[in-house]
Amino acid sequence: MVEANIEILKELRFFLDVMTGDRELRELVTTHREAFSRNRKLPLRHVVGMLINQPKRSLSVEVREFFDSLGQSSQQCTKGAFSLQRSKLSPLFFQAWNKYLIGLFYHHYGQSVKRWRSFIVQAVDGSAAYLVHQQKIAQYFGTQDNQFSQVPMARIMQVHDVLNDLTIWGDLYPVNDSEPLIIARRVSDLAVDSLTLFDRGYPGYGLMYLMLNQEKPRHFVMRCQSNFNKQVIAFLSNSKSSKTVCFTPGKEAIRMLRQHGFIVTPSTPLKIRMVKIVLPNGQTEILLTSLYDERLYSLKDLYYLYGLRWRIETSYNKQKNQQQLEQFSGHRIICIQQDYAAGVFIANLQSLIEKQCEPFLRQISARRKYQYRINRNVSWAALKNNVVKLFLQNDPACLLLHLQKLFEQNIEPIRPGRIYARMVRYKRKKGKYQTYTNYKRAI
Secondary structure, X not given: OHHXXXXXXXXXXXXXXXXXXXXXXXXXOEOOOOOOOOOOOOOHHHHHHHHHOOOOOOHHHHHHHHHHHOOOHXXXXXXXXHHHHXXXXXXXXXXXXXXXXXXXXXXXXXXXXXXXXXXXXXXXXEEEEEOOOOHHHHHHHOEEEOOOOEEEEEEEEEEEEOOOOEEEEEEEEEOOOOHHHHHHOOHHHOOOOEEEEEOOOOOOHHHHHHHHOOOOOOEEEEEEXXXXXXXHHHHHOOOOOEEEEEEOOOHHHHHHHHHOOOOOOOOOXXXXXXXXXXXXXXXXXXXXXXXXXXXXXXXXXXXXXXXXXXXXXXXXXXXXXXXXXXXOOOOOHHHHHHHHHHHHHHHHHHHHHHHHOHHHHHHHHHOOOOEEEEOHHHHHHHHOOHHHHHHHOOOHHHHHHHHHHHHHOOEEXXXXXXXXXXXXXXXXXXXXXXXXXXXXOOO
């Protein structure tokens, strides 16, 4: 894994070098043609370095530490200069860089990529991000309103490889955008060998039809509401645990599919397998899937698969609570988009470095009571300022091994079966900082 990561890092550095040196390619990821064309204190690679360094504190402090970490204290710029230069960089740069990283991972890891029955198992889910109170931001992303105020918020959408812990794709949208409609526009971008997991908010004839009517079908497992349609209601009261039926579209599905270039009628059938799963707490959940073969894909298999969907929730937890996703380094739309896209990229890079630690973790776990994992919150502190050197200084292989050692110094046990009642805590209305008994910020 170390060798694979070194090759991935070399090619990611090459991507940055090409974008810096090739004017035509640079124009694709900048806001105007002349951006970053002159030699200044803050060239493209330095602006990129600042943003992947996760600037969460005062910009003056972040700028100073950035140049100090590179040994360039005498060339330090002002925070105003950085704010001006960053406005020239499109968030598309980080989206393209992350897409390149994902492709490199599947290529260089080869047989080491974790799959289930040859499928890349990925989960789709959305979340919401609180934004700063600025008029332009509220107009662009929208607000969530209550009787007291209007809170600017953005809709986050992500596709997450749950077995390899990588965010394949993610983006920000206006908060009122529909999650099923967003992912419907990206169905063709899902990997042809993927199996996608969806929560209860996504099932619908239109999305399932799009998944199954690509040039090569995209397989899925979706949980649905118990009153999803008449067939599901009848199946819930039936003694069978698995049944394959044909759904037909309603008016909304017909209209939605016409917008995507598909013509269906109210009698167009869609073959779907319904599965009934009884949870440990006694509740029954209904899964809809394109995995029709009951002998090849048992109830136990589907129960395991859908359980993997929770890992995208823990991914959001990492981004929001450890990476501090909502702590933006600027108060403009482009700054919010940059911070989010750079955060997705750096979270994936952290996950790759964690993979280097797996032999060490297996060795430790073999002689202890529990299995062990990397303390992710502390590992963010190890990445701070070091991640810049990975891309802006020589000998990245040596630094990669150094980061691995730093990660391995902070491990924690995995204690199975720990279930606690969810406690709702109300935020205090005054004061910038709060103290938690089980968590401290690392960056």
